[in-house]
Amino acid sequence: MFLKRKKNISNLMNTINEMLDVIPTLSDPYVGFADCLHALEAIHYHLSIEEKQPIKTIQKLDVVYDKINHISNDAVTEKKIEEIKIHMNKLIVDFMDEVIVKINVLFLPYKASMWDSLDTIYKTVEKDPNCVATVVPIPFYQLSGDNAIFAYEGNLFPENISITNYNEYELEKEEPDIIFVHNIYDDNNALTQVHEKYFTVNLKKYTDMLVFVPYHISSFILPREDNKYLAYNTPGIKNVDKVIMVNNHVKDSAVRNGIPEEKIQVLGSPKIDAIVNALDSEEDYLEEWKDCINGKTVYLINTGCMFFASRPFVNFERLINFFNIPRFVENSVVIWRPHPLTLNSIINYTPSFSQYYNNLVEEIKNKGSLYKGVILDESIDYIPALMAADVLISEDGSLLRSFLVTEKKVLYIGENMPEGSLLEPDTFYYAFNEEEPWFKIVKKFSRGIDPLAENRRHMSSQVYVNVDGSSGEKIFKEIKKSLLVEYSEI
CATH class of the missing domain: 3.40.50.2000 (Glycogen Phosphorylase B;)
Structure with a gap:
């Protein structure tokens, strides 16, 4: 089960527990019980479609379901509710222990020539047995004068990259745990514009970790204090959870421009990895x-x-x-x-x-x-x-x-x-x-x-950090750690 789905189910289980506390105060307790049963049915569905079904968890869920489903009008007492909650808590414990988590990682490049800004992150995810990587090149528009020319470059990516067509990937259904993008300009770029569906404000609806890895390498020339990088002043930056930067000088500039320091990770650029790997090979x-x-x-x-x-x-x-x-x-x-x-x-x-x-x-x-x-x-x-x-x-x-x-x-x-x-x-x-x-x-x-x-x-x-070819690996390691820290707090 992917991390975000497990997190959502865990939250739903906690909501059921909270509903059980409220039910005795309702004028019609069975409205509350019906909501609990609907929630348990939804959870049962997701558990049943797991490749390796969590048998103990499903058995505990069935016990809770039966006890709620067969409760009679005169049995709605605090003692009976407490008994159901004991079984509910056992269900939560088994669910957290038994259901194995994988991290659902989505890459949304738009231009094939910019794939190198994500490539070594993708290769790191591919090697991680606890992760699933999906690459979905997204459509965009080339802006020339008053014209917006539709473009899609999914057929131009390297042959060793497994590509999923954007028409076959449903963000609403998948709800990826992590999304990596290399363009956050939305409708603020004069030369290209990604399809509106993939604007950062829309992507953020479906993930808890939207990561911006710039398709450019920042300059070796320090920005003046009054200089504002477009990438760190476009509205899309507000929707991003993490921004990858190549050195502390760029970080300092971004912080001066109002980017929260906790969003920034100074880990270099996968584009440099690409050159290092080419030299080595x-x-x-x-x-x-x-x-x-x-x-x-x-x-x-x-x-x-x-x-x-x-x-x-x-x-x-x-x-x-x-x-x-x-x-x-x-x-x-x-x-x-x-x-x-x-x-x-x-x-x-x-x-x-x-x-x-x-x-x-x-x-x-x-x-x-x-x-x-x-x-x-x-x-x-x-x-x-x-x-x-x-x-x-x-x-x-x-x-x-x-x-x-x-x-x-x-x-x-x-x-x-x-x-x-x-x-x-x-x-x-x-x-x-x-x-x-x-x-x-x-x-x-x-x-x-x-x-x-x-x-x-x-x-x-x-000028840059991690120029030994390790940037992509370190980026994913740190992003994964940040995500799991947040998850451990649920």
Whole structure:
């Protein structure tokens, strides 16, 4: 029996006990007895459908049922009620001891590319014999201008994940003990919106433990005191029981923004687990890339979803310049990985630029002469690109934060390290530092010159907790413990 159902039945049994105390004071005791019998019938049904039926508990329930059912009008005395209560208390003891509990854990991802923020939690639950894990990818809308385009990505998840279709899962019936989500924005996101049924205010109706594990990794740049993270200021945060954070700096910011400290658990990110596991397994890059990149220095260019949302033509020119690396750096290749929501953001914020973007994408896909050394990566999984890369060219963003674990070279798109960074300035190279322009830096890379190599050692542990691949396991362990503590108090 799942934990929440056992808790509900336990509460119902206590309610029956309370009703027995009240019955002698009723003008018509049989109305109260009828309610008790209906409650016992409901309990009997749930016990009877258990895979391993709790025989002793059912026998005790039958005794209580018979004593209530056969009580006569003149037998409604305090002594008779007390006798029934003695049997009722024996029933409660047997129920608590005999009925084995399993924890019903539900994962509600929406975009397949964000599954890595939940994956190692799911794998931990799968290994726990006292838990049942269900993954239900939920439908969402891609928002572009005035359009809301229905989307569902359940068919894009890894083959080793057992998927349940959202039409086949009834929240009202299942009442999961724990729900893990990586999106709590409800109707407060400009680019995507999950179906209303899965807004946090609705999910909270069916669970005692709604857990938010962000699909992003928080920045290594400390938030200013007046800065408010969207994730911790959206109304959905009020409906969440626990929020997972990557370090105490983010926690402090969230507390300043009004998030109760008891909601917060600083346990890292499963996204970092994904990189650690890939490094340990020596995960290879995509087969179709091998002929293009074998024996070459690989430059991975990461552009976030808002890269073209402001100053689009300036950033477009910068991107094209980076695409020229193979022209002047021998044995090099560029992989460009634009954020999956890039076009959505362009349509929302700089719609006049959309044709330029589409033309660029098509030119690269068609292997146009201008971009022969450029590979476009639009795959769901970003990890093969990170594993293939020798150098990441990027602004601040989740991909860069994940890349810290690899300890490889970073060419930061900026003049210098932003103020408030937890990393030392000499951790990165800088694309627009006047002292040494980026095209000179990449030429040095081709000659094996990398003076900052030692500075990058353990850089992820300077920023985040549990960077050894244990985050998902620790998250579930702590959430399970919190849930069982609450349950033990019933």
